[in-house]
Amino acid sequence: MASYLARRTGYMLLILTISSVVIFYALRTAPGGPSGGGVLSALSSQEIRQAYDKRMGLDKPVYTQYFIYLGHLATGDLGTSLANGTPIVELLGTHARNSLVLGLTALLISYVIAIPLGVLAAVKRNTWVDQLAMGGAILGMGIPNFWLALILVYFFSLRLSLLPSAGCCDPPQLILPALVLAAEGTAVTMRMTRSSMLEHLHDDFVRALRAKGLPEWQVIIRHVLRNALIPVISLTGLRLGWLVGYALIVETIFRWPGVGYLLVDSVLRRDYPVAQFFSLLLIFFVLLANWFADIAYGLANPRIRVA
Amino acid sequence: MSDLSVLDDKATWESRVERLWSAQPSRFQDAWYELSRNKLALGGAVIVLFFTLVAIVGPALAPYDYAKQVLSDNLLPPLSKGHLLGTDELGRDLLSRLLLGIRISMAVGLGTTAIALSIGTIVGMLAGYYRGWVDRVLNGFVELIWGFPLILIAVLLIGAIGPGLTGVVIAVGFVNWAGFARIVRGDVFALREKEFVAAARALGKGDLEIMIRHLLPNVVGSALVMGSYYIAIAIIAEAALSFIGMGAQPPLPSLGQMINEGSGYMLLNHWLSTIPGIVIVLLVLGLNVLGDGLRDVFDPRLKGLG
Numbered sequence: 144m145a146s147y148l149a150r151r152t153g154y155m156l157l158i159l160t161i162s163s164v165v166i167f168y169a170l171r172t173a174p175g176g177p178s179g180g181g182v183l184s185a186l187s188s189q190e191i192r193q194a195y196d197k198r199m200g201l202d203k204p205v206y207t208q209y210f211i212y213l214g215h216l217a218t219g220d221l222g223t224s225l226a227n228g229t230p231i232v233e234l235l236g237t238h239a240r241n242s243l244v245l246g247l248t249a250l251l252i253s254y255v256i257a258i259p260l261g262v263l264a265a266v267k268r269n270t271w272v273d274q275l276a277m278g279g280a281i282l283g284m285g286i287p288n289f290w291l292a293l294i295l296v297y298f299f300s301l302r303l304s305l306l307p308s309a310g311c312c313d314p315p316q317l318i319l320p321a322l323v324l325a326a327e328g329t330a331v332t333m334r335m336t337r338s339s340m341l342e343h344l345h346d347d348f349v350r351a352l353r354a355k356g357l358p359e360w361q362v363i364i365r366h367v368l369r370n371a372l373i374p375v376i377s378l379t380g381l382r383l384g385w386l387v388g389y390a391l392i393v394e395t396i397f398r399w400p401g402v403g404y405l406l407v408d409s410v411l412r413r414d415y416p417v418a419q420f421f422s423l424l425l426i427f428f429v430l431l432a433n434w435f436a437d438i439a440y441g442l443a444n445p446r447i448r449v450a
Numbered sequence: 451m452s453d454l455s456v457l458d459d460k461a462t463w464e465s466r467v468e469r470l471w472s473a474q475p476s477r478f479q480d481a482w483y484e485l486s487r488n489k490l491a492l493g494g495a496v497i498v499l500f501f502t503l504v505a506i507v508g509p510a511l512a513p514y515d516y517a518k519q520v521l522s523d524n525l526l527p528p529l530s531k532g533h534l535l536g537t538d539e540l541g542r543d544l545l546s547r548l549l550l551g552i553r554i555s556m557a558v559g560l561g562t563t564a565i566a567l568s569i570g571t572i573v574g575m576l577a578g579y580y581r582g583w584v585d586r587v588l589n590g591f592v593e594l595i596w597g598f599p600l601i602l603i604a605v606l607l608i609g610a611i612g613p614g615l616t617g618v619v620i621a622v623g624f625v626n627w628a629g630f631a632r633i634v635r636g637d638v639f640a641l642r643e644k645e646f647v648a649a650a651r652a653l654g655k656g657d658l659e660i661m662i663r664h665l666l667p668n669v670v671g672s673a674l675v676m677g678s679y680y681i682a683i684a685i686i687a688e689a690a691l692s693f694i695g696m697g698a699q700p701p702l703p704s705l706g707q708m709i710n711e712g713s714g715y716m717l718l719n720h721w722l723s724t725i726p727g728i729v730i731v732l733l734v735l736g737l738n739v740l741g742d743g744l745r746d747v748f749d750p751r752l753k754g755l756g
Contacts, residue, residue, distance in 0.1 A: 158594065285735040287686045289693045289706075290727040295715055301717045381597070388599025393696045407694055410609040420604055426598075433597040439567030 151437065157429045160427050166419050167209050171346040173413075177201070177225045181413030199225065203417075212419075222416035223317075226409070231420050234405060241311055242401030245394070246386050248317060249324035258331045258375070260424055261336025262368060265344065276333060283330030292323045292396045320397040324389055328382055332375060339371040380436025384429040484747040491743020505556035508549035516550045517701040518542060525719050538722055539715060547703035551726060554704045555733070558619055558688040559681040565623035566680060570630025571673055577631070578638025583642030589635065595628040600687055608696045615688075615704070618697045622684045623693055629680060630673050637669040671748050678741035682734045689730055705730050
């Protein structure tokens with residue numbers, strides 16, 4: 144296990160290093176730039192642009208810029224935003240917290256809805272309960288989250304005036320983005336819980352428990368569900384990774400000032416320091432989530448741990 | 451004894467075999483029979499066929515040019531005179547834009563999936579066939595891509611390429627091939643131990659011939675089944691990226707771009723966003739349900755579990 148952990152950690156560092164080089168180069172060699180309409184006005188004169196690039200060190204060769212950036216990172220200096228001069232440390236504090244609040248709420252919502260419904264659908268297989276739950280799941284996977292967001296805003300904000308349509312960070316403002324972010328995960332988890340329950344409902348040990356005279360609900364909750372939840376839990380790591388992707392869209396729609404919103408905005412505005420730091424942060428988070436998924440999977444299935 | 455004498459007569463024997471063969475339903479007929487009994491999947495197939503047809507002929511039948519602005523006729527509701535689905539904020543005919551939008555979405559879905567299917571099949575085949583270090587390198591890369599959310603990689607790639615549909619196709623194709631590679635690799639891993647591969651090798655066939663003539667036909671089925679899901683994923687991704695301004699650029703109407711343009715008029719003119727949204731939902735549902743049906747046909751073990 145120890146050597147496995149060491150190998151995984153080394154692998155993660157390698158991927159992070161490669162990603163940092165690729166992202167650094169890709170951003171800076173892409174058309175446009177902070178002085179070409181991203182941060183400065185697109186109508187600025189050639190002299191102003193050159194002066195700006197020189198002041199920001201953007202006129203140096205890309206590899207020189209990369210090593211200067213690494214040097215700053217090594218001393219704990221994350222840099223400042225080109226767009227508004229805010230230190231990245233400050234952005235990190237507020238935006239990472241907002242994203243965590245949103246992501247964890249969405250995760251909680253999806254499990255609270257998905258697991259009971261998945262169990263119910265499996266127990267009542269092929270009845271209307273099952274068909275309704277699975278129909279809902281198919282719909283949940285088919286509706287694009289940004290469109291769901293618009294529809295919810297239309298009903299709850301514009302028509303009924305119950306909830307704010309965007310902004311941060313009061314609890315009412317959290318509800319709609321968290322629901323939208325939770326939607327697809329809920330559908331996937333529900334289908335997974337159901338199929339995993341169905342696999343175990345007819346196992347020998349279940350028959351033995353029933354024969355022993357255990358009440359049916361105890362058989363289902365304490366024994367079948369406990370086994371059926373293993374794949375669902377080991378899916379959590381992957382789900383965290385997917386949430387990062389959806390968060391880019393959902394935060395942008397609801398103007399939720401999280402990391403995803405910041406990343407999309409900074410990539411479009413070519414705010415290099417912000418874009419490169421937060422893309423690396425998200426890549427690190429996804430790698431960490433996958434690492435967690437691997438470990439969880441290994442703990443649940445001791446047979447694959449050696450491999 | 452008369453039965454045995456037939457065996458001696460080669461010509462009769464051959465014709466008999468031929469008859470037996472033709473009575474045997476082909477794999478395709480078999481699959482079609484299974485699929486035709488699954489009403490949900492059939493419904494999905496009908497939806498997908500309908501939108502394919504619309505994508506092919508729709509724009510030619512469009513009543514107006516998709517970019518023609520008549521500002522005096524802006525924001526007309528659906529069923530207005532001369533504009534079946536109404537007009538947008540610039541007075542452009544919504545139906546004409548929708549027809550082209552469907553073509554763009556379908557083209558992006560098919561295009562990215564064709565790219566992903568080709569790359570994924572080649573990589574999966576090589577990794578599964580050669581194993582060893584080839585597999586470790588290729589599969590390491592596949593698992594890396596597979597573990598990342600599509601939208602995150604797409605946003606970063608488009609950051610490098612620049613916003614637009616080309617960027618979307620490259621980005622989504624670049625991510626989705628990993629899914630195909632995983633499936634094909636797993637299949638080839640199991641298949642290469644089968645007798646027919648050993649027989650082909652014993653006959654002196656080369657690696658390339660074995661992969662193309664003997665393994666490919668056996669893995670292409672499950673890869674195509676996945677294709678249905680991946681077209682849906684690509685259509686949603688294109689719409690999402692266009693929605694946040696990284697995909698189709700105005701005045702080109704992709705479905706996501708149309709929803710984005712309409713999102714500012716939700717209160718009084720919600721159809722600008724709801725109509726293209728309903729089209730996406732229908733299309734994606736059709737593809738997913740069809741995919742489920744195809745999976746049940748080609749992999750009956752999973753029936754009813756998903």
